[in-house]
Amino acid sequence: MKYLHLVFAALMRRKTRTLFTLFSVLAAFLLFGLLDSVRTFFDQAGSGVAGVDRLITISKVSFTLSLPKSLLQRIQATPGVAKVTYANWFGGIYQDPKNFFANQAVADNFFDLYPERLIPAAQLRAFHDTRTGAVVGEALIQKFHWKIGDKIPLQATIFPQKGGSNTWTFDLVGIYHLADPKLKAQENALFFNWDYFDEARAFGNGNVGWYVTKVADRDRANQVAQAIDALSANSDHETKTQTEQAFTAAFVSQFADIGLIVGAIMGAVFFTLVLLTGNTMAQAVRERIPELAVLKTIGFSNRSVLGLVLSESAALLVLGSLLGLAIAGIIVGGLRGTVGSAIPMHPIDGAIWLRGVLLAVLIGLLVGALPAMRGMRLRIVDALAGR
Amino acid sequence: MLRKIGLFLGAVACIVVPIAVLTVLPWWLLAIFVVLLGCWMAFTRTGTQTWSVTQVGIATIPQRLGSSAVVVVGIAGVVGVLVALLAMGAGFAATLRQTGADDTAIVIRAGAQTELNSVLDHNTATLVAQAPQVLKNAQGDPIASPELVVVASLPKKANGLDANVEIRGIGERAWELRPNVKIIAGRKFGLGLRELIVGKGAAAQFAGLDLGSSLKLNGEQWTVVGEFDSGDANNSDLWGDTAVVGSAYRRGSSTTSVTVRLTDAAAFDAFKAGLASDRRLQVDVFTTRNYYNTQAEGLTRTIRVLGTTVGIIMAIGAVFGALNTMYAAVATRTREIATLRAIGFRAVPVIVSVLLETVLLAVLGGVLGAAIAWALFDNYTASTLGSNFSQVVFAFHVTPELLWNGLKWALAIGVIGGLFPAIRAARMPVTAGLREM
Numbered sequence: 001m002k003y004l005h006l007v008f009a010a011l012m013r014r015k016t017r018t019l020f021t022l023f024s025v026l027a028a029f030l031l032f033g034l035l036d037s038v039r040t041f042f043d044q045a046g047s048g049v050a051g052v053d054r055l056i057t058i059s060k061v062s063f064t065l066s067l068p069k070s071l072l073q074r075i076q077a078t079p080g081v082a083k084v085t086y087a088n089w090f091g092g093i094y095q096d097p098k099n100f101f102a103n104q105a106v107a108d109n110f111f112d113l114y115p116e117r118l119i120p121a122a123q124l125r126a127f128h129d130t131r132t133g134a135v136v137g138e139a140l141i142q143k144f145h146w147k148i149g150d151k152i153p154l155q156a157t158i159f160p161q162k163g164g165s166n167t168w169t170f171d172l173v174g175i176y177h178l179a180d181p182k183l184k185a186q187e188n189a190l191f192f193n194w195d196y197f198d199e200a201r202a203f204g205n206g207n208v209g210w211y212v213t214k215v216a217d218r219d220r221a222n223q224v225a226q227a228i229d230a231l232s233a234n235s236d237h238e239t240k241t242q243t244e245q246a247f248t249a250a251f252v253s254q255f256a257d258i259g260l261i262v263g264a265i266m267g268a269v270f271f272t273l274v275l276l277t278g279n280t281m282a283q284a285v286r287e288r289i290p291e292l293a294v295l296k297t298i299g300f301s302n303r304s305v306l307g308l309v310l311s312e313s314a315a316l317l318v319l320g321s322l323l324g325l326a327i328a329g330i331i332v333g334g335l336r337g338t339v340g341s342a343i344p345m346h347p348i349d350g351a352i353w354l355r356g357v358l359l360a361v362l363i364g365l366l367v368g369a370l371p372a373m374r375g376m377r378l379r380i381v382d383a384l385a386g387r
Numbered sequence: 388m389l390r391k392i393g394l395f396l397g398a399v400a401c402i403v404v405p406i407a408v409l410t411v412l413p414w415w416l417l418a419i420f421v422v423l424l425g426c427w428m429a430f431t432r433t434g435t436q437t438w439s440v441t442q443v444g445i446a447t448i449p450q451r452l453g454s455s456a457v458v459v460v461g462i463a464g465v466v467g468v469l470v471a472l473l474a475m476g477a478g479f480a481a482t483l484r485q486t487g488a489d490d491t492a493i494v495i496r497a498g499a500q501t502e503l504n505s506v507l508d509h510n511t512a513t514l515v516a517q518a519p520q521v522l523k524n525a526q527g528d529p530i531a532s533p534e535l536v537v538v539a540s541l542p543k544k545a546n547g548l549d550a551n552v553e554i555r556g557i558g559e560r561a562w563e564l565r566p567n568v569k570i571i572a573g574r575k576f577g578l579g580l581r582e583l584i585v586g587k588g589a590a591a592q593f594a595g596l597d598l599g600s601s602l603k604l605n606g607e608q609w610t611v612v613g614e615f616d617s618g619d620a621n622n623s624d625l626w627g628d629t630a631v632v633g634s635a636y637r638r639g640s641s642t643t644s645v646t647v648r649l650t651d652a653a654a655f656d657a658f659k660a661g662l663a664s665d666r667r668l669q670v671d672v673f674t675t676r677n678y679y680n681t682q683a684e685g686l687t688r689t690i691r692v693l694g695t696t697v698g699i700i701m702a703i704g705a706v707f708g709a710l711n712t713m714y715a716a717v718a719t720r721t722r723e724i725a726t727l728r729a730i731g732f733r734a735v736p737v738i739v740s741v742l743l744e745t746v747l748l749a750v751l752g753g754v755l756g757a758a759i760a761w762a763l764f765d766n767y768t769a770s771t772l773g774s775n776f777s778q779v780v781f782a783f784h785v786t787p788e789l790l791w792n793g794l795k796w797a798l799a800i801g802v803i804g805g806l807f808p809a810i811r812a813a814r815m816p817v818t819a820g821l822r823e824m
Contacts (some may be wrong), residue, residue, distance in 0.1 A: 016714065020707040027704030031697060060553060061605050062538040064503065064776055065636070097500060157504040164669060166498040203506070236637075237607050240540075254550045254772045265468050265697060269704075272464040276708045279457045283715060 003304070004121045007311050010284070018316065021280045025320025026327070028273045032356055033328025033348055035262045041346040042258045044182070054113060055225050056247040057211040060238040063251075066207035067237055074231050075211055080224040082216045085110045088197065088209035092154030094144070103154060103190040105197035106211075111135075113214050116178055117186070123148075123174030131196045134170035137187030138177035148172055151188070161203040168200070181347060184336070198341055209280060213241070270363065278367035281313045285371035293383035306376040308359040313368030314361055321360035324369075325353055400808075405802040409795045437736035437743075440727065444720075444744040451719070454712040455748055462752030462800055463707040463759065466793040468595030469698035470760035470785060473792070474564050475769065477622065478691035478784035483683040483773075486619040489652040491564060494645045494662065497669040501682070502536040502644045503775040509640040511668055515647065520658035522648045524563055530648040532558035535629050537636045538777050539604055541591030541593045550770075552589055553777035554604070554625045556642075564648050565617060573598050573613030578628050581635070584613035588622035588780030592770050596625075605635050620679065623770065623780040682774045702800055709804025713745050717812045725820025734813040741809035742802065749801025754792045760793070761785045 011018050057075070059065035066088070075084050086107045093099070108128050111119060119127075119135060125132045134152060146152065150172045160166050170192050178186055198205055215224045225241040232239045242250075252258075285292070292305055300308075329348040336345055346352075389671070428434040448455050494515045499505035506513075515521075516531035517643060524530050535556035540549045562568065576582035585596045595602060601610045609627070617620065649655055652674075659672040673681075717724070724737055765785040773779035 017711055020711045020714075023707040024704040024711075027700050027707070031700045031704075034700075035697075060540070061636075062540050064538045064551075065605075091504060093500070155498055157498060157500045160496075160498070234606065238606065242492050250548050250550075253546065253548050255767070255780065257545070259470075264471075268464045268468050269701060272461045272701075272705070272708075275460050276457050276704075276711075279454050280711060282453065 003308060003311075006308055007315055010288070010308070010312050011316065013288070017280060017283070019079040021277060021316060022234070022320050022323075024276055025273065025317055026324040028269050029321040029324025029356055030328050030331075031269055031324075032266060032321075032359070033325045033352060034331065034345075035266060036352050036355065037328070037332050037345045037348055039209040039258055039262045040352060041185075041344045042252050042255075044346065053215050053221065054244040055213040055215060055221060055228070055241050056244055057213065057228055057239050058209075060229075060240040063210070065237075066204060066209055067232075067239060068212065069206050069208050071211065071231065071239070072208075075213060075228055077223065078227050078231070078333075080216050080220050081213050083109065083113055084211055086194070086208040086211045088194065088207075090154070090192075090197070091157045093157060094152065094154055099144075101188045101190065103192070105194045106191045107194045109133065110191065110212075111176070113212055116175045116180065116183065118179060119176040125368055126173040127193070130171055130173050131193060132169065132171050134190055134192040135166050135174035135176055136172060136190045139184060139187035140190065141175055143188075146172055148175065154190075159197075159204065161200050162202050166201070170348065176245040180347075185344060212244075236282055259329070270359075272366055273361055277313065277317065277363070278370070280316075281309070281371045284312070285309060285375055287332050289375075289378060289383050290386065293378060293380050296378075296380050297384070302376045306372045309372035309375045310365055310368040313371075314364030317360040317364035317367075318357060321356050325356045392817070401806050402803055404497045405799050405806075409799045410803075412795065414791060415534050428602050432489055433733060433735055436732055437739045440732065440736045440740035441743050442798045443723070444716075444740050445747065447720070448744075451551050451712075451716055454715055457754040458705075458709045458712050458745070458748040458801075458804070459755060461708040462749050462797050463756035464700060465701040465705050465800065466753045466756030466797050467760045468701060468756075469694055469796060470757055470789050470793040471764045471783070472690060472694035472697065473789050474760065474764055474783040474785040476687045476694065477786055477789060478769070479690070479779070480683040480687045483620050483679040483781065484676070484760075486621060487674065487679035489655070489674050489676050490649050491675045492647055492649055492655055492658060492672055493645065493647075493675050493678050494647070494670050494672050498617070499671065501774045502534070503538065503777075505643045507533075507550075507642050507645065507670070509642075511643050511670065514607065514665065514668060515645045515662065515670070518647070518658055518661050520654040520661065522650050524560070527562065530560050530563045531559040531645055532564050532647075533629055533642040533645050534558065534561070535632050535638060535641075535812050536643045536775055537632060537638075538775070539625075541595065541602070543778075545592070546593045547594075550593070551772070551777040552593055552625060553623060553775050554583070554627065554632060555621075555771075556627050556629035558629055561626075561646075564646055567619070568615050568617040570613050571616045573611075576612055576627055579631060580628070581607060581609045581631055582612045583609050583625045583627045584615050585611055586622040586624045586626070586780075587614060587616040587623060588768065588770070589778075590614055591768060592778060592780050593621075605637075607635050609635075620779055620781075623773070623778055641779070663800040686771065698796065702796060705800050706804050709800060710746060710807060713741065713805055713808035714811065716744075717741060717808045720812075721815065721820045725815060725817050726815045728815075729821065741812050745805025745808075746793045746798065746801040749797045750794065753797025756797070757785075757790045757793045761790065767821040803813065 008276045017384050057067070059067055069086070072084060072086065075081060087104045087110060090103045090105055092103050094101070111124060123135070127135050136146065141147070151169050152172055153167055153169045156166045156168055162166065163279050170190070176187070178184060213224070213228065221243055225243070228241045229239050255302060295305060325348060332348050336347065428438040494507070495502055495505035496507055512533040516529045516533075521529040521531055537554050538551045539554055541552050542548065543550045570584070571587065573584070576584050590596045595613055598611060598614060601608050603609070615626070633639060633641070649658055655674055662668055662670055662672055727737065764783045767783040768780060769783065770778040770780040
């Protein structure tokens with residue numbers, strides 16, 4: 001640490017060059033922050049803290065096929081099952097298809113199984129008591145400037161009403177939110193009463209989209225899942241039951257191999273960065289050969305010289321990465337504030353910071369290694385003579 | 388103070404102008420500019436000076452190989468990533484766009500947006516086919532195909548995870564509607580049989596769809612009897628007989644859409660108006676081109692935003708890399724440039740030659756990046772979730788337009804990265820430069 005001013009002096013020797021290199025490093029780590037935030041979102045979509053004890057039962061053939069409601073009692077009676085609820089995808093459109101958000105018809109005990117979706121008790125009661133009631137996530141409320149008591153018309157894409165009308169109007173009676181900032185994306189949804197939905201829709205009555213089961217003991221989740229699937233084995237509506245995490249992970253992986261795309265981009269970026277900073281460091285050391293020789297002459301050991309050059313490059317990279325990640329944090333924060341941005345992002349948290357800074361140290365040591373060796377190995381006499 | 392503001396504004400202009408010019412620049416204008424530059428260098432005094440100074444600069448590149456490589460590789464990275472990402476969007480859009488035509492129309496239930504959401508009863512399908520604008524074949528039957536789109540979950544080859552595949556029941560006339568479809572292995576499915584033919588893209592992405600293999604859907608065994616190639620989004624489908632698919636998925640005689648061939652593209656408006664005025668029908672009508680274009684919009688826009696954002700950030704990094712390299716290049720040539728100035732060379736040749744050198748390196752990087760993107764990703768197949776809630780298989784499409792775009796980015800980075808060092812070189816006081824060691 002006592003050589004810190006030497007490292008600083010070396011960096012300040014050519015301010016423009018240091019500044020330009022710093023900007024390049026900053027750009028690379030800004031990109032790293034943004035992309036890693038997207039990747040983390042998709043990675044963790046299946047592994048939220050909540051939902052480890054929930055199972056999702058869907059039709060084995062496809063998520064889009066419905067299941068008979070008669071399964072409800074049989075799942076309820078399965079050993080190890082604590083609570084069961086069910087829901088149906090509605091796919092309604094609010095004003096314009098671009099305003100996409102999830103909307104589902106849910107059974108009246110739905111929120112019991114999702115305790116992380118916080119809703120005032122009075123509003124939940126109002127939801128149960130209002131046939132056409134709907135509960136909406138906080139984020140969606142802010143996006144569309146809705147308030148309790150509003151009437152929300154949705155255009156049905158799948159389910160017309162019995163008279164043939166496509167317009168379903170719901171009364172906004174409740175607002176839920178999630179305390180965990182990582183799960184804020186789940187606030188972009190609207191839920192309404194299953195009973196109203198089933199009575200009013202033109203077809204499909206008596207069928208449900210999927211079942212959600214809360215298991216009594218999460219360690220026995222697999223056995224319970226198998227027992228549920230056994231209920232309908234060899235029938236014409238076989239089911240597939242998996243944990244909510246596995247279900248979400250499989251669902252997300254259908255969009256694209258995010259990991260591959262992000263990995264390829266970051267590969268290109270860091271390859272360039274290594275070359276770029278490597279070149280800067282080589283130049284910096286080449287220019288300073290006589291100075292390094294003087295240091296050695298006055299008693300600096302080979303190892304200190306090696307350490308000085310290595311810390312110089314590591315310091316440059318770490319500084320750049322800190323600035324880049326900080327800017328990425330601001331941008332992600334801003335983007336997540338505006339709901340419904342096209343690309344979902346995870347907040348820049350400790351894990352991303354750690355990954356970024358570790359990467360910076362690693363690249364710093366890597367690109368510093370060759371110039372540092374050169375500094376360590378130089379012979380004082382030759383260097384001072386300018387040979 | 389005023390001078391500083393002027394310098395700052397000048398610098399901003401130096402950055403904004405090249406970007407603005409390059410974004411709108413058509414290739415022929417650039418060609419004319421290059422020719423003019425060539426003439427200038429060949430026939431005017433300043434031009435010949437510039438040419439000789441540039442030659443010296445280029446000749447010394449091998450001595451600065453490491454730092455010159457930074458410019459080339461940095462810009463290659465930007466252009467490569469940009470072209471690859473945009474090629475993904477272009478490929479997806481092209482696949483869907485090819486699927487549609489102006490003289491075929493698709494009819495779905497009013498408000499349904501996509502086929503998967505739609506349900507049409509048997510009567511509707513019959514009424515649509517009987518519309519006068521529907522073309523009749525040699526036997527006098529209307530060329531209309533009532534189709535039933537359902538989804539099955541099958542494991543993907545790449546990761547073994549289940550993904551959705553579209554199963555499309557097609558009518559007898561579907562082959563006349565889609566003359567581009569060729570059976571490339573096996574045979575067509577038999578009417579009334581539980582047989583499927585598999586699109587080329589689906590066969591490549593999903594496991595267990597080889598010729599002769601059987602798969603279980605809703606408790607019933609189906610056999611894969613053929614493979615087809617349509618060259619468009621249908622390649623992601625499995626096709627079977629509408630009636631059989633309907634019974635397996637308990638859909639009765641209902642379908643999800645009717646696709647018809649119109650007498651000609653101009654008949655569409657009359658066709659649409661005719662169906663809209665029929666009170667027995669509640670349907671939406673689109674030309675298939677319009678229908679598939681709409682489906683491509685969302686994802687294409689997302690990819691364009693993503694690609695441009697990543698490209699801009701990488702470009703900023705590359706500009707600073709280029710600036711570093713060129714400032715260093717100018718610094719090592721300080722004495723040489725001062726000597727040139729002392730023996731009478733003007734400022735313009737020095738500026739232009741440094742700029743040319745940077746642009747040359749940038750173009751080299753741009754070409755390299757575009758070539759790598761083309762070699763690695765042209766026709767690279769991928770799939771994503773389409774609007775029918777099932778996988779759409781598409782190939783990356785590295786178009787000449789994208790390559791040209793990439794090259795323009797390289798040029799912009801080169802011009803910005805070279806301009807400031809060039810000005811520095813020209814403004815250097817001659818006496819101080821000559822004394823420089």
